[in-house]
Amino acid sequence: MNIDIELIQESKIDKVDFNNLAFGKVFSDHMLVCDFADGEWKTPKIMPYGPLSFEPSARVFHYGQAVFEGMKAYKDDNDDVFLFRPDENFHRLNKSGERLAMPPVPEEVFIEGLKKLLKIDNTWIKKGMGNSLYIRPFIIASEGAISASPAEEYKFIIICSPAQSYYAGEVRVIFAEKYSRSADGGVGFAKAAGNYAAQFYPTSLAHKEGYQQIVWTDANTHEYLEEAGTMNVFFRIGNKLITAPTNDRILDGITRKSIIQLAKDYNIEVEIRRVSVAEIKEAARDGELKEIFGSGTAAVINPIKGFKHQNETFELPDLNDSYASFFKDKLLKIQYNILEDKHSWRVKI
Template identity: 60%
Template structure:
């Protein structure tokens, strides 16, 4: 990958706020580092990227992002090893998926030297914000919005690409109980479910609110046409362990091609766990829960890495999952985070030094 950028303008902040941050008590995605990267697209070309102090910026009220939702993002992390070196995890996958999302929303692709090269320079500037140990990481949020003005329903002609950084600790969400969707859908065939589009997430908030009111933290989404196939859990890809086989749905126009998802699949196979990528039916899951062959359900995503699910509800009936001493979820999470932090050997070549 092209990891360098020669013409980036850097404006440093006058004083850092790092000493005001309690790194032991971080709320996920709530504190941001001193600087951010931005690069504007206008007149058909990308302009000079800049690193500037983190701050609000002005936008025209008719900016197309407000009216037609042209907004995409990625979620990544950087880790510091025991030698104080900083590592990214599979940034090429996020870069590729970001530009696939851009294409799907009629937005311009971001050059590699801006996305990867700019990100590396930004992290080097903010290296003191990357802590090591105890699940610490630097959460990375690249995103792009339509900044062109006017309320005619058409793609924007101007865009802004940005990267902001947020220090993060281990993501503990507590015990997660889910409800299987019978009516609402996350995405539809021919839609934008496979893109990291902002609208995919806002559309989930209302049905998730209804689930919360019933005592559930998340929803396992089902296919839009029949609601018989299990697809994603909350904002994560989802895995099911039936006996000693791990199942997950194939990616499609409805299902996000998660970086953690594909890493879990490869890692599980390396550890000798049988993995089947195929549609899992709701009825199949219910039957497995009833006969005791359903051992685990867990979500996989950048923020939590692995998020175990304690039980699920379907058509008013709740099924508690067994407490597994040697769970696939914990084994895979330990090995995956070990690779990310360089405590374990990266036999896959996934980690990239900043």
């Protein structure tokens, strides 16, 4: 595949404090940009990271045609670089785009373009457990027109941001009773930008009550638990792991499906079924609810220490043998080429 390459004259890497990184605030030297016009994707370009020019009438600003992915590159002790299940990100990006009437990105543009970008910005990927290069591929409608219809021009872009271990502190959540993340027949399963914007206001209300996140419930009845903030959510009742099935309201998380597979590998009982608010509250009262944790690319696994629903609050026990720490350890060791990769999830660059 042909890629036009324009390299920076001088790297900014020496100006970056890699010991004090705010997530998503610092970006590597280069980015990949590929335009869609006249019914086809053009030759991708790797160029210095920097501002792009858009018409004020670009449809992304008016009708929200924007989808994205989140993934990471990891460097092992031998300076080899790996991606984790990138084919899943590629397919999910195009599945999200299809729902928003956007053209699919060719596999060679996504995969081969990303590999080339990572080779050029290799020094931005730091060794050490917890260090990574966060990768943000996205598609936006770039055509300048404000008629309410799908655009005819798009940009596919990949930007990269060095990241450290993500720790959000102790997280307590509210089970949603009024607001909804998504609805049947909607775009909840897609990584559409608007999904995240719609969460900001109800989450800010939770912050005012002293809670860090919301566990979203089904839009129809608010009786069933579905996602935790921007993450898939797992519940441990006794020694059984439970998570909701994916549907058109719930994101098909790559970390989620990896945890499910690891649970099977290590003979941990896992159930994929609807999880009711009533069931979780009853298990908490009976002392059977051992853990709740979210899963996603940025944090990998984020334990939840307590929750509120209606006028009741519940605290979860501190465990020395938590499933959250077990799965996080296994996933990280696979990603950093420390543990055997039985399922061929690692892709070497």
